[in-house]
Amino acid sequence: MNTDTPTAIRLHAANRTLTLLSHTPAVTHYNHRYFGSWWKVFEVPASSARTGPLLVADVNEDEYAGLRALVEMCPHEKASYARAETLVARDTTGTITAVSPAPQLAYQHHTTTGHLSIRGARDEQVALASARIARDALRGMLLADGWTLLHASAAVRDGQTVLTFGSKGAGKTTTALALATRGWQLLANDRIFVRPNPHGTLDVLPWPSAAAIGLGLLDALGWFDMTRTRVQAGENLHPTQHPDVTQALLDGRRTPLWEPDGRREMKVQVFPDQFTSWFGLDLATEGRAATILFPEIDPTAAPAATNRRRSLGDEDFMHGATEDRYPDILGLAPTGSGNDHARQAVAAHLAELPHHSVRLGHDLAANADFLAKHLGS
Structure with a gap:
């Protein structure tokens, strides 16, 4: 109206x-x-x-x-x-x-x-x-202004930010939410802005978006029943959520749902403010990059550090090919995905940060305890 x-x-x-x-x-x-x-x-x-x-x-x-x-x-x-x-x-x-x-x-x-x-x-x-x-x-x-957009999740403690990289399904969201349940602030679950500052570190900003959480992860976090109760009471998740996901919540079905072609999981779409009002997490508005994590998920394994070596690549930087749902039809980003000099400067700073490869299982509490201990918090 x-x-x-x-x-x-x-x-x-x-x-x-x-x-x-x-x-x-x-x-x-x-x-x-x-x-x-x-x-x-x-x-x-x-x-x-x-x-x-x-x-x-x-x-x-x-x-x-x-x-x-x-x-x-x-x-x-x-x-x-x-x-x-x-x-x-x-x-x-x-x-x-x-x-x-x-x-x-x-x-x-x-x-x-x-x-x-x-x-x-x-x-x-x-x-x-x-x-x-x-x-x-x-x-x-x-x-x-020289910021670069990265495909990563981020969690902050005392201004120090853990950036988590990985392909789809590697555990970026799992890692960020696990840390957020142990007193860290959630800064982003899928992408972030970064830019070098005069102090020789990288500033980090969030990319606001609805957070996509699979039904299985929602259950593992202990949030499924509460979410179901709120939806049954008439409260709404983000309107981009597929009706089949809403129905699965109402029915109490916790197994993953997939799109008809089987390529993409259909997930619960959470408003940013629902992380606080529903799940009791704290959110961050900025941070400084301090550590890089490369997780992998093994459902049968206990969480542990690994010797797997992984370096950052082009897939970790957001660019046109990864933004195909929202092409720049109105000419709002004349520099495209950012200038090459800024991206190279960011890559150089990221290369100097501590890198950790970790294996996570399906026990979210064990993952959270391990990550908090591994990162010294």
Whole structure:
């Protein structure tokens, strides 16, 4: 529902900001909830929203329809964006307009001013889209400032950050959550920003996102029954969660669910703030890289250190090939995935950190105890 009076919130990541302005309270509420645990978010007077980078996101079917008609009558390209067919048009003034007919969303980026806008037909779709665009806009700013995006989880204790690398299923999320149950702060479960600082270390920032936790891991953490009770009571997990996962929770089924092609596990999608309000974990907004972990999962083994040698590679740096669900259709990251010099500097710093290879089993308590002892906490 729209109101006559807009509300505005300002997102802060490092020294970069983006203001979100909306006449739809559900939009600013969703973004405050989504980003507030890991980035700094403040409500600001709507009158000040026009200064600096700005995103305006509203539910307005007429304006959506007008933008769709505009794009369809102009030369345009087709792309897949957020799993929806999207039409993208560019004009001579530097304005990029994109329309996704199925979710009824229209996006515009006025590249000369940096102002962004979203129009759509439904509150939830506009809220989800605004969070995607806000995050990608700030990502572009951070990359331009020399930050690099890594495919890693992170946990923080006294400012010192353990970065965990590995391919899908290696145990990045398991490691971060195990440490978080032993007094560490969770900084990220899948990707992070890093940048060298003048003190010779690497600063670390979170990449806010819904956290994907498999049903089996949720059960091993001891969170399944509580999550099921809350869902049965009508509380909601993140709206991108597949309905089959929700039904499995309601039915009490704890075995993993897989997509029809068997390639990807369908997981519980947790809002960042639910880590605190549901599971009692503390979250971190920043840290300094101190240690690198390379885990591997062996269901039958006890947790232990290993002699397996693993070095960082291109797959540990986020780049276009790993971001195919969200291609940069609006030109928000002109430097792509960050400049080569920044990536090389990060790689050099990471190479100097202590590296630990560990084997983890399916006993989450044993994993947590071992990791805490192994890392000296």
